[in-house]
Amino acid sequence: MTIKTDAVVIGAGPVGLFSVFELGILNLDCHIIDNLDKIGGQCIELYPDKPIYDIPGLPNCTGKSLIDNLLEQIKPFKKQFHLNQRVNTIKKINKLWQVITSDNKIFETPNIIIAGGVGSFEPRKPEVKDINKFEGKGFYYSVKDKAQFTDEIVAIFGGGDSALDWAVELSTIAKKIYLIHRRDNFKGSPHTLNKVKEISKTNKIEIKTFYQLKELRGKDKLENIEIQHDNGKIEQLDINSVIAFFGLKMELGPIADWSLNLEEKSIVVNTHNFQTNHEGIFAIGDICTYPGKLKLILSGFHEGALAAKECFIRARPNENFVFQYTTSSTKIQKILGVK
Amino acid sequence: MPKVTYIEFEGKEHSINLPLGFSIMEGAIQNSIKGIDADCGGSCACATCHVYVDENWVKKLPEIQESERDMLDFVTELKNNSRLSCQITMTDQLDGIIVRLPKKQG
Ligand SMILES: Cc1cc2nc3c(=O)[nH]c(=O)nc-3n(C[C@H](O)[C@H](O)[C@H](O)COP(=O)(O)OP(=O)(O)OC[C@H]3O[C@@H](n4cnc5c(N)ncnc54)[C@H](O)[C@@H]3O)c2cc1C
Ligand code: FES
Secondary structure, eight states, rough: EEEEEEEEEOOHHHHHHHHHHHHHHOOOOOOESSSSSSSSHHHHHOTTEEEOBTTTBBSEEHHHHHHHHHHTTTTTTTTTEEEEEEEEEEEETTTTTEEEEEEEEEOEEEEEEEEOOOHHHHHHHOOOTTTTHHTTTESSSSOOOOOGGGEEEEEEEOOOHHHHHHHHTTTTTTSSSEEEESSSOOSSSSHHHHHHHHHHHHTTTTEEEEEEEEEESSSSSSEEEEEEEEEEEEEEEEEEEEEEEEOOOEEEEGGGGOOEETTEEEOHHHHTOOOOSSSTEEEEEEGGGGOOOOOOOOHHHHHHHHHHHHHHHHTTTTTOOOOOOTTOOOHHHHTTTOO | OEEEEEEEETSSSEEEEETOOOOOHHHHHHOTTTTOOOOTTTTTOOOOOOEEEHHHHHTSSOOOOOHHHHHTTTSSSOOOOOEEEEGOOOOOOGTTTEEEESSSOO
């Protein structure tokens, strides 16, 4: 099924979120897609608890509180989030753009706003042979449907919160969990670590430290892995699935293949409406570049407002764009639900 | 002000004065020295600020923290003197430090 919408926003970071506001007060609906499993981009993934001092009119906030506030601000509008998926392909179909995600969701829209930051957050892959062969066939980087691990023997790699949380969570349905980490200190919350240790007394979770993944084996699906201890000793484990939490990295990814004019890792835009070299494709926030560009959240907010105006003109060719203040426009206040 | 020298992979040298308390990563970014990306802005979360610290200086650095060690596992061409430059803060003891930049970050 194809979803028709006024605009597709790629990236749910602060800049993508504020563009939803600017689209919203022009009465445009939108769909926001992000590869992360949560909303907030860098603010949430990299510095949720750190302070930010340069948001106009907000003397002090944190990465998380800024995102919470932005979500509050866009509450009134028609929008839908599609998380855990990457935009892989865009195609031109007549005057519209078709957007396809890694979950095969298809959108049709006159406007694409790329607010992709420094690129899509992607899982880091371990350097082992045949990794591509087993991805999705026993080797995973996230849990989309936990039921699939019912009665399985699962090896979870990593020492952070994701690894610990899933070890606890899956221990209730899986046959056995191996929690494997290359050091003996876990970075996750002490509370969860205690839980893991508690469960490990029953052998439902077996903790293996100072081990690294060496090899993957299996016919069509992953069946067996080889891990190596720091002292050189090698061990084989029969397993059904591996879930690897080796952290995230940022990658421009598919955006590089959309024949957009790029400068290093950024998309070149004009400063009139932040359109790229393709009509109807805009780039705002950290991912865009133009003479004088500053990679600040406040610059991205401004860029979003101007891009939204052009989106309106393209989505509503028969209507006139009217500049209005939120303070005094009855129309905007109706949309915001305050009148 | 203490001095830092960055040597690009191709051999080009940059010497700058870096105020106490700033990281070696920040010194490179503020002086537009190519070869340090610092995608995560110093959160120790991207490993794109990797440098090789000159052997004479390695021992003068404070010990590597666990979080940095975790990220170092992800750099291309890890060596014994590999460090993440966002985790090295300038002190008087480090006046004159030399770091070499890798061929590629990330
Ligand atoms: C430690 C730190 C401190 C900072 N402090 C400040 C500060 O004090 N003030 C300030 O103004 N700025 C600060 N910044 C910078 C600020 O966080 C960025 O400018 C801001 O996050 C950019 O927002 P964005 O929405 O453009 O991109 P991002 O926040 O990077 O979000 C982009 C999102 O797009 C997604 N994405 C990309 N490509 C795809 C794709 N193909 N498919 C699906 N999803 C995709 C990514 O997964 C990501 O979630 C700081 C940054 C860091 C790291
Ligand atoms: S700047 Fe990202 S780890 Fe140093």
